[in-house]
Each structure stands twice: as C-alpha cells, then as structure tokens.
Amino acid sequence: MNSAATLSVRNLSIMFGGVHAVEDVSFDVNSGEVFAIIGPNGAGKSTIFNLISRLYEPSAGSIHYGDHDLLKLPAHRVVQTGIARTFQNIELFEQATVLQNLLVGRHNKMSRNPFSNFAFLPGVKKSELEHRRKVEDIIDLLELARYREERIADLPYGARKNVELARALCAEPSLLLLDEPASGLNNEETDDVGFWLEDIKHDLGVTLVMVEHDMNLVGSIADRVMAINDGRLITIGTPDEVRNNPEVQQAYLGVSE
Amino acid sequence: MQVLFKTRYEDDIRFLAKTGEKVRVGLVVALLLAAPFYLPNYYLGELGLLLVYAIAGIGLMILTGHTGQVSFGHAAFLGIGAYCHSILLSHGVPFSLSVILTALLCGMVGMALGRSASRMHGFYLAIATMAFLILVETLLGEWETLTGGHAGFKVPKLAIFGQPMKAVWQQYYVDLFFIFIVVLGASNLFRSPTGRSFLAVRDSELSARSLGVNVEWVKIQSFGISATITGLAGILLAHHLSYLSPEVFGVLESLKLMLMIVVGGLGSILGAIFGAILVSLLPIAISFLKDILPPVIGQQAGLEPLLFGLIIVLFVLFEPQGIYGRWVKLRFFFETFPYYRKSSFVRQKSYLKTERMR
Numbered sequence: 001m002n003s004a005a006t007l008s009v010r011n012l013s014i015m016f017g018g019v020h021a022v023e024d025v026s027f028d029v030n031s032g033e034v035f036a037i038i039g040p041n042g043a044g045k046s047t048i049f050n051l052i053s054r055l056y057e058p059s060a061g062s063i064h065y066g067d068h069d070l071l072k073l074p075a076h077r078v079v080q081t082g083i084a085r086t087f088q089n090i091e092l093f094e095q096a097t098v099l100q101n102l103l104v105g106r107h108n109k110m111s112r113n114p115f116s117n118f119a120f121l122p123g124v125k126k127s128e129l130e131h132r133r134k135v136e137d138i139i140d141l142l143e144l145a146r147y148r149e150e151r152i153a154d155l156p157y158g159a160r161k162n163v164e165l166a167r168a169l170c171a172e173p174s175l176l177l178l179d180e181p182a183s184g185l186n187n188e189e190t191d192d193v194g195f196w197l198e199d200i201k202h203d204l205g206v207t208l209v210m211v212e213h214d215m216n217l218v219g220s221i222a223d224r225v226m227a228i229n230d231g232r233l234i235t236i237g238t239p240d241e242v243r244n245n246p247e248v249q250q251a252y253l254g255v256s257e
Numbered sequence: 258m259q260v261l262f263k264t265r266y267e268d269d270i271r272f273l274a275k276t277g278e279k280v281r282v283g284l285v286v287a288l289l290l291a292a293p294f295y296l297p298n299y300y301l302g303e304l305g306l307l308l309v310y311a312i313a314g315i316g317l318m319i320l321t322g323h324t325g326q327v328s329f330g331h332a333a334f335l336g337i338g339a340y341c342h343s344i345l346l347s348h349g350v351p352f353s354l355s356v357i358l359t360a361l362l363c364g365m366v367g368m369a370l371g372r373s374a375s376r377m378h379g380f381y382l383a384i385a386t387m388a389f390l391i392l393v394e395t396l397l398g399e400w401e402t403l404t405g406g407h408a409g410f411k412v413p414k415l416a417i418f419g420q421p422m423k424a425v426w427q428q429y430y431v432d433l434f435f436i437f438i439v440v441l442g443a444s445n446l447f448r449s450p451t452g453r454s455f456l457a458v459r460d461s462e463l464s465a466r467s468l469g470v471n472v473e474w475v476k477i478q479s480f481g482i483s484a485t486i487t488g489l490a491g492i493l494l495a496h497h498l499s500y501l502s503p504e505v506f507g508v509l510e511s512l513k514l515m516l517m518i519v520v521g522g523l524g525s526i527l528g529a530i531f532g533a534i535l536v537s538l539l540p541i542a543i544s545f546l547k548d549i550l551p552p553v554i555g556q557q558a559g560l561e562p563l564l565f566g567l568i569i570v571l572f573v574l575f576e577p578q579g580i581y582g583r584w585v586k587l588r589f590f591f592e593t594f595p596y597y598r599k600s601s602f603v604r605q606k607s608y609l610k611t612e613r614m615r
Binding site: 053111 | 454457471
C-alpha cells in the first residue's frame with residue numbers, strides 16, 4: 001500500500017442482477033495528483049464513482065479516504081470527509097439560480113436549523129454573508145460572474161458544466177470526482193476546462209479523480225491513468241504507458257485476428 | 258427599464274429590493290390593513306377566508322411547489338388543525354396556548370407522514386397521502402366521543418387573552434396577523450439553507466445527496482413545516498366555519514388546495530396567494546354571472562365545478578407556470594418596455610428527470 005495514498009479502493013465489486021459491473025478493482029489515489037479512469041462505454045467507470053460517493057452499495061471490497069471508512073457512512077455524509085463530485089448527465093438544480101446552486105454546495109458547512117431559518121435570526125444572515133463570500137471566490141475562479149442570477153434552465157450546456165464544477169468546489173473538497181468534465185464541450189471549452197483543472201489542482205490543492213474520454217485532456221493533465229474494461233482493471237500507469245498498452249488498445253478497438 | 262446596482266451581498270438577501278416592489282407590496286399591505294374601513298362585513302369575512310386559504314396554500318406550496326412532494330392529503334391537516342384547536346378551546350385552553358399545541362400536533366403528524374412517505378415518489382406518494390386523508394376523515398367521523406362525529410362540533414367563540422373577538426373585523430385582523438407571519442417566515446426559509454435544501458431535493462435528489470443534504474430528513478422537515486402552516490390555516494378556518502363536520506375536510510378540499518397552487522403557479526409563495534384569490538373570487542364571480550346569464554344556463558346545476566375545471570384545463574394548456582408566470586411576464590413587459598418580445602420567455606424544453614440511480 002502506498003503511504004501517500006488518500007483514497008484507497010480495495011477489491012471493489014458490485015453486481016447488478018447477474019452482471020458484474022465492477023469486479024475486484026483496487027487502486028490508490030495519491031494526495032495532490034490527477035488520476036484519470038478510462039475505458040470503453042459500459043466499462044464501469046461511472047459505477048466506481050457512484051460507489052465512492054455511496055450512491056451504490058458494493059457487494060464486496062472496501063473504500064477508505066484518509067482515516068474514514070467510507071462504507072460506514074451514508075451518502076450525504078461523504079462530502080464531510082472532503083469528497084465532492086460532478087455528474088455525467090449534469091445534475092444541477094434546474095429551477096434555481098446559479099447562486100442558489102452554489103450555495104447548496106456549501107450546505108454541509110452551514111447551520112440549518114429550520115426554526116432559526118424561519119425567523120431569519122441575525123446569526124443566519126451573518127452565516128449567509130460569510131458563505132456568500134466563499135462562493136464569490138469560486139465564481140471568480142471559474143468566471144461565472146455574468147451567470148450569477150440566471151436560472152440553470154436558461155443556461156447553455158457549457159455554462160452548466162462549469163456551474164456544476166463550481167458547485168462541487170463550493171464544498172471545499174480535498175478530493176474531487178469529475179465524471180466526464182469535457183463531454184459535450186467543444187475544443188476551446190475543453191482547453192478551458194484543462195486550465196481550470198490545473199488551477200484547481202495547484203491553487204486549491206485538490207486531488208482530482210476523473211472519468212474522461214478525451215485522451216488529449218487526459219494526456220495533458222493526468223499524472224496516472226487507470227484503464228478498465230468490463231468492470232475489470234486492465235492497467236494503471238502514466239498516460240503514455242496506458243496508451244501503448246496492447247490490452248487497452250484491444251479493449252477500445254477490438255481483437256485483431 | 259430599471260437596472261439594480263448591487264454593491265453589497267446584503268442586496269441579494271434583502272426583500273423588496275426594487276422600488277416598484279416596495280410600492281406594490283406597501284400598497285397591498287395598506288389596502289389589507291384598511292379593509293375594515295371600506296368593505297362591508299360580508300366581503301370582509303370573505304376576504305378573511307381568502308387569507309386563510311392563502312395560508313393553507315402556502316403550506317402546501319412549500320411541500321409540493323418547493324420540495325416537489327405531491328400531497329393530496331393536505332385537507333387532513335386543515336381538519337386536524339380545526340378539530341384539535343376547537344376541542345382544546347372547548348376544554349378551556351386559552352387561544353394562544355391552543356394555537357401552539359395544535360401547531361405542534363400538526364407538525365408532528367406531518368413529520369410522521371413525511372417519515373413514512375420519504376421513500377415514495379410521484380404517483381405512489383399521491384396515493385399514500387390520499388389514503389392518509391381518508392384515514393383522518395374517517396377518524397374524525399367515527400371518534401364521536403371526542404369530535405362529535407358526523408353530527409358536527411361547535412367551535413367555541415374566538416377570544417384572545419380572554420378578550421372576546423365577536424366582530425368580523427377583529428377576526429379579520431387575526432387572519433391578517435397570521436398570514437403576515439407565515440409569508441414572512443416562508444420567505445425567510447427560502448433565503449436560508451433549509452429552503453435551499455428543499456429546492457435541491459425537488460430538482461435533483463441525487464446531487465443534493467452528494468452535496469451533503471440528508472434527503473430523507475429534508476422531506477420530513479418539509480412535511481412538518483407544511484403541515485404546521487396548513488394546521489394554522491385549519492385553526493383560523495374553524496373560526497370562520499363555526500361548525501365543524503368531517504366531510505368538510507375531504508378529498509374535494511384537498512383537490513381545491515392542489516388546484517390553488519397549480520393554477521397560482523408552482524414554486525412561488527406569491528403563486529399560492531394568487532391561487533387563493535382565484536379560488537375565493539370564483540364563486541362570487543359565478544354568483545354574479547348567474548344573474549346576468551339567461552336562466553337556461555345560469556340556473557344549471559354544476560356551473561361552478563364546470564368553470565373550475567375549465568380554468569384548470571386552460572391554465573395547464575396555455576400557462577403551466579400559472580398566474581404567477583403570467584404576472585412575471587406582465588411585470589417584465591412593463592420593466593423592459595418597449596423591448597418585450599413573444600420569445601422573451603421561450604424556454605429550452607426540459608424533461609422531467611427520471612430516477613436513474615435505483
């Protein structure tokens with residue numbers, strides 16, 4: 001076991017009906033690195049994310065983050081350990097404004113007693129202002145200022161992706177799970193995302209784990225890459241090693257006979 | 258066109274930021290406060306009843322419009338509120354204490370319902386809440402020793418701090434006081450974390466959960482708050498009815514509440530109030546209509562439900578955002594005159610989310 005590992009996944013498996021969606025996958029993510037998970041469609045990449053964020057219950061294995069045994073926590077407590085995530089199909093709060101979405105990102109850090117909220121006691125107002133300040137930092141970082149008051153339903157796709165990233169950052173995570181941060185974005189937007197992820201890594205010191213198909217993005221920012229196929233781990237290595245691995249090529253392109 | 262320059266974060270938290278809003282709300286409050294001076298007693302009573310329904314509507318709005326949990330059982334909370342309060346009063350409990358105890362009871366029953374309903378969605382939730390309503394209605398009817406059963410229960414006269422409140426205007430001010438508290442509190446809720454977590458659960462349980470929102474607990478809270486507010490409306494309703502019988506709090510009453518918030522506009526407190534205005538004014542308008550229309554049409558039985566139904570159909574077809582949506586457009590028209598275009602409010606189609614995860 002790697003001593004610098006913050007997230008360590010051991011022998012993780014989950015079955016849907018009779019299908020092994022993830023089977024016996026183990027990996028470590030080191031603090032401060034960018035770790036990418038690649039694989040063909042249906043390989044189980046997003047399932048691994050859903051297992052880490054406790055939306056699925058694994059049939060075997062363990063997930064530890066720092067000193068926390070994640071399998072002992074319900075889904076809504078995972079964020080308190082410092083893990084935030086984005087979703088493949090954007091899961092924003094559609095009828096709320098960007099600002100409200102980002103403030104929900106800070107939900108677990110705010111006092112939320114319904115009685116004091118109902119009366120809007122001075123303490124509630126003070127905490128609203130404090131957290132608003134934190135949210136504004138993220139808005140600055142991701143250049144969302146012009147969307148601040150817009151409803152999500154009125155935003156273009158690219159902006160929604162950014163808002164979702166921003167919302168995850170508002171939780172002040174130490175580990176960020178990004179489910180296809182560049183899917184559906186054009187080249188320019190993908191480059192932007194690449195820069196932002198670098199910024200997030202360096203300035204905020206966040207460890208990044210991402211599922212991504214865009215190999216240019218993966219190659220340019222990932223330190224290590226894990227390739228999986230049919231729920232099984234193929235290899236873990238640097239982007240170049242993984243790209244040149246014959247088994248990985250087989251998984252993507254099929255077997256040559 | 259008014260542009261609002263915000264220079265402090267407080268500007269986003271403040272109510273009534275624009276001058277226009279201040280004027281409008283000020284005007285409405287002034288008109289409401291002065292109502293006893295210019296309205297005859299009959300209409301003042303009707304206005305008080307309108308306020309009571311607005312309170313009930315806000316209660317249901319928080320649950321259905323803001324948290325996304327359908328309830329066809331909210332008349333039950335009106336009933337529990339009305340009966341509990343009347344029974345306590347008839348045992349000599351003072352008004353203020355009775356209100357607190359009744360609100361507590363409604364809140365707890367609401368939370369219990371929320372606890373059992375927190376894993377249900379859509380259709381199943383609608384059925385479950387309706388079953389709850391039928392249960393409560395039956396209980397109110399059969400528990401004769403406590404509620405007087407179908408023979409009815411006489412509501413003791415309204416008296417606050419030992420001071421009898423017999424006049425219509427006194428009762429009206431009591432209604433006004435409560436709706437003021439409820440509107441203020443509900444608005445507060447949605448500028449603080451609790452309300453935002455409601456919206457989060459409505460729009461995506463999945464990401465709410467991953468951001469640390471305890472979805473089950475939020476639903477329980479929402480049911481509790483909603484039931485408390487609707488229970489308050491029940492208390493006030495009891496004094497308007499002055500004679501309670503279980504049939505009043507049946508499925509039809511629930512549908513009326515649901516109609517109010519759907520036609521008013523889901524997801525806004527103002528929508529609930531608009532809905533209450535419509536539902537209260539319609540019968541009055543219809544009784545006017547009856548005099549004007551030729552007797553062949555005017556004297557037909559079922560004119561009222563027909564018009565109610567027609568209005569719902571028209572709203573669902575042409576303005577799913579309800580009266581509130583109309584109001585937003587009208588306001589936008591004047592604020593941006595002459596730049597308003599028909600396409601100003603054309604939205605990208607978005608489809609209801611399915612539960613992909615389980």
